[in-house]
Amino acid sequence: MSPNDYDETRDDGTPSESSDESANVRGNRADPRRHLPDGGRAPSRLADGGATLGAGGDAELDRGPFSRWVDRSIQNPQRVYRAMFYVAAIFFLFTTLFPFYWLLMVALTPEGQLRDIVFTPNGFNPGAFVEVFQTLPFHWYMFNSFVIATASTVLVLVIASLAGYAFGRLEFPGKTPLMLLVLVVSFFPPAAFFIPLNDLFNTPVEILEPVMSDGTLYNTPGAMVMPISAIFMPLAIFILTTFYAQIPDGLEDAARVEGTTRLGALFRVIIPLSAPGVATAGVLTFIAVYNEFFFSFLMTDGEAENWAPILDGILGYQGQYEILFNLMAAASIIGVLPVAILVIVAQEKIVSGLTAGALKE
């Protein structure tokens, strides 16, 4: 049942030196169904030498593309798998991408005509992408999101680098329990931390008085950066532990012999050599923080000047009396763009990071 069988049967019409008998037999053996519909016709035509080429063409036409495909598939199951593969691939591409496409259609539809949008917009209003910034200071929300995500990423990378170095390259008593302790944190729902933290961030602290009008952390990036960093740090620690553990001891020893300090060896040898791992942990943390909902939603009052991130911007188009659906859609598209670009640029890193992080744990 290899593809060769099939080629053979196809060929046997054309040369016509072979007798009807043998052609028929070979054809039948390779594909019992092939000659069934036009019973005795093929052999009789084969008998009159010259017409054979045409006969082959006729037979193809008779059977039509679908039955021809079925025939080939029966001879060569590989074809069925390929077809199934394409059907499944197209199905998944459609289901993952269609919501984005549809969102774009909603954004392009003028406000009064938002009704029954499926594949095309009702009208064409690219101005929505400008209105987004005029109705609310959406650029401000995006800036806040970037500041929060960048600050959290830097904080996580520094702290997780130190911890990852300890877990990945040093031997000390209590290593496994401490690693489990870090892991346990990611088990708990943010809701379990939230109430005391909310109290804490709403308590005035004297040293903050000059910076914040009421001296609390609420409505500052700190109120979001700290909890969000703590939540996403375990993943970064596990990714970096894996990468740091793979650097050969010899390289670090050589640097130490040359007089590098312990911390110097970490920052000048281990981290540069694990650059792909650090980049991976950074990209994953950035995306996770940018996408975070719980603390971003609850730790500010939703005003752009109070460091509210994009989620408040997007929900902001939902006013008390009217909901600007097209602007919501446009803002959503703008909000997705940074992460979409990051995914396209860093997809290898994302894949390897999720893999390393998960398989290690």
Place this chain on the structure above:
Amino acid sequence: MSSDTGIGSETPERERTGNAVVNWMEGLSEAAYAYLLLIPAFLLLAFIAFYPLLMTFVMSLQEDRTRGAETLGGFVGVENYVNVLTGDVRLAQQFMDVSLSASFPFVDFGVPLLQQALFVTLGFAVISVFFETVFGFGQALILDQEFRGRRWVRVAIILPWAVPIVIQGMIFFLLFQPEVGFGTDLMQWLGLFGPNPLADSGDAFVIVLVADIWKSTAFMALLILAGLQSVDRSLYDVARVAGASPWQRFKLITLPLILPALLVAMLFRTMDAMRVYGLIESSVGCTTVPSLTCMVVEAMFGGTRIFGTAAAVAFMTALVIGLFISVYIALFRDTEAGFY
């Protein structure tokens, strides 16, 4: 590499203190150095996680005080927990509201199951993780093939995973918003949904499920793909020579070898699904589909200042997740190299 590390200094004052720290650090034993490096991480965790967790527990044992300057009253033991479990709280949703009865099916539901936070959360976690695993497996099998444009197909499949939760919620809110989206019409035509699915607990639950499956299948696919790609290809050649059908190859080689990766991926997703809040809040709203986290936020900001009760619900949420995960780990501990 060694030039500027403390020996031979031009700026004596700064370098001297620097030297002292460096020398002290050099003199530490390996274990002491390791603990030193772990201090920042554990400080952050202590401040953000361990201390609040303890405080939540303490608060949950205190009386609600709805008037006056103090937000919490005296110590009341497990009263808050009892009140939450018996449905005796001033909350729009119930944590769990069932009582045993003599007649079939032996339990009475005070309110429909989909208005009880415990069942919504558990049901959501089990159903969404099931479908995400199945579809994620399908996607992973596709990405495991060699074909042209694989890079772009992979980008397309990962993309939903990278979408901010609020935008994920917004997409599905708009899709099923009767005025804008076609989702309601489509589902009504199929006879599955009522006229306003965003306000109906059952329909809204399905919407939240679909939204979560759309986003998180990508995450499952990536983790399963990682498992698939670590399988030794020569095993398939051996199986092919031995005459194994594709299904047999899948069942006897692929599945057992990627099972550990699969179980870890499912564990992660389950934990995540049980914390669901943002998706619900930004799509159908917490009053329609109350999850456990929804209940905590509601109790906290519902306007009635029942902080003791809120803390009790928060701690119970953590307990439920911990219990569920423990059962999960216990069940699969013996499977193939296991985790931990």
